Amino acid sequence: MRITWIALLCLSLVGCGSEGGKTGAAAEAQPEQTFSWKLVTTWPKNFPGLGLAPEHFAENVARMSNGRLKIKVFGAGQLVPAFEVFDAVSQGTAEMGHGAAYYWQGKIPASAFFTAVPFGLNAQEMNAWLHYGGGLELWRELYEPFNLVPYAGGNTGVQMAGWFNREINSMADIKGLKMRIPGLGGEVFTRAGGMSVQRSGGEIYTSMQTGEIDAAEWVGPYNDLAFGFHQIAKYYYYPGWQEPGPTLELIINKQALESLPDDLQAIVESAARAANQNMLDEYTARNNAALIELVETHGVQVKKLPDDVLAELQRISTMVVDEMAAENPLAKRITDSMRVFAKQSKAYHGISEEAYYKARGQE
């Protein structure tokens, strides 16, 4: 490898001789270009799972590019506040961002589809729709006017329905409940008689503790334990109807991406795919141990939402998605594409993944 390293050293420090053995001036052939990027996130710095994904992504890119693309990761509030990540990357204040598309729902309603649709695709299906079902192309079309190129940047798997201080035995118990529940799930929750409020992860604990909100969904055991929600709520409900397979996003400023040579673009793309898979692997591996700790050490009561509540939430979800589809032609195309895909994967997963869970459970 000695020769390679000498060649690289030469490359990074000085100019090279030109073809045919003639010696070119340093001005003729500059050192190979390196790039230093900023990546802003909506997560607390180094937060388990969500916040580690962009860190691993940056390390992977640095290693694959042999240091030619260096990415510095900023936690929420370090460079820009959590909810300004989209604008910062759009305007080029930072070259990249990591967060969740539904945080930008106020600006782009259809962005919510690319995080999660209540009673929609789970993680396996969402990844398949994005990468083999036309989903990613639609997402890029949606972000194009904002000068952004999105990539799937992680998935937590089915989340929990959330933390509550009162039992949910019927739809009546949702009435008047003020809950941190973003995205389309939040809209459904509001239609169901509750009230959805938006909070970044780091704000939830205090809002719940001061009684400003009555309930909150965040992610699942692995992340919820890290925030200590068991200290401020009694019941932990499942299943996460509101986010069955939420996708995180990596967004890149379009000009920044296009300024990279093709090999670095390929490296970024591949590192995003790896980050996307790593996160689901991490949650799948860590959630159960965290759940055991919540139950056995902290006495949390785990409860299932009643079937009739789930059925009613599903009915409202269909209505909400119908209305969003009617808003504009692109929203309609996204909805149609997702629904066809959902119908098909539901049919096949009925005799594969779902049937297998059932068969295995007989033991």
Next chain:
Amino acid sequence: MRITWIALLCLSLVGCGSEGGKTGAAAEAQPEQTFSWKLVTTWPKNFPGLGLAPEHFAENVARMSNGRLKIKVFGAGQLVPAFEVFDAVSQGTAEMGHGAAYYWQGKIPASAFFTAVPFGLNAQEMNAWLHYGGGLELWRELYEPFNLVPYAGGNTGVQMAGWFNREINSMADIKGLKMRIPGLGGEVFTRAGGMSVQRSGGEIYTSMQTGEIDAAEWVGPYNDLAFGFHQIAKYYYYPGWQEPGPTLELIINKQALESLPDDLQAIVESAARAANQNMLDEYTARNNAALIELVETHGVQVKKLPDDVLAELQRISTMVVDEMAAENPLAKRITDSMRVFAKQSKAYHGISEEAYYKARGQE
């Protein structure tokens, strides 16, 4: 980008000047080293899903490395027969291979664990165990004496139980059945009164057509349709108890891997992660349409294995894994690690993925 390209051109054609502006002789700094590798597979060339994974992997590596690592992919029989892939890569005839670990069960019994365990981990769980549960480290330990470094190289998701020419209504119907079913599933099938035989994918159709075998499991609708199994069998059974989340493998000759500089090693690793996720995405997106074609165009009858048959197969599976664990300390460590992981993910998936499938299905 002009400057970068000039620098690269310079690098690939001639030597460079040394630090401080002095002109070095060409002998002092060689062109950056490039690598040309062969990748042999157990699949027919370009076979949907399984065979395309190594092709995409090679394209991705070429693009990320800017042509410094070129990998030529060979289908089964083009350079070596399907079942000689392991030895070929072990001996360095080819630098890489793509196949399934359980094909090497005759040589290394515990290899079967790294494809699939009957009633064991599904795709999501298998990926989590490999990458966040210690699985990959155990796999590397198992292949170390053979001079091979394994990576997860794809996953098909839950397979189908297979193609049969007789109905399976009880365990008695399995008696005497000669079936293409490899790996641990094959061992279980034999204990259950059937007879497992080994065939590569390309051999199944003829074996079944000539009556040499009575039944066969291959993958699922997307791949089975491509081989035309509906022309030679009547019933298509689910769920794939024998392979709930089969992992494909990318194996690399250890010296070949170590001969790469660190950035190319990272590129190979990341491309493997991408290939691994791409395959599951592809199957998830394609299986249902293929199933519809099998049923609606070709009149295939889709049937569920009876619950008592599944329960008995599960009982035998536990026994088979117990016996394998007793064979040697490494097999025991692999089994223990997988079982702890399986128990935990079964518990958490019971209130997440599985509970969600159920909730969604109420509609």
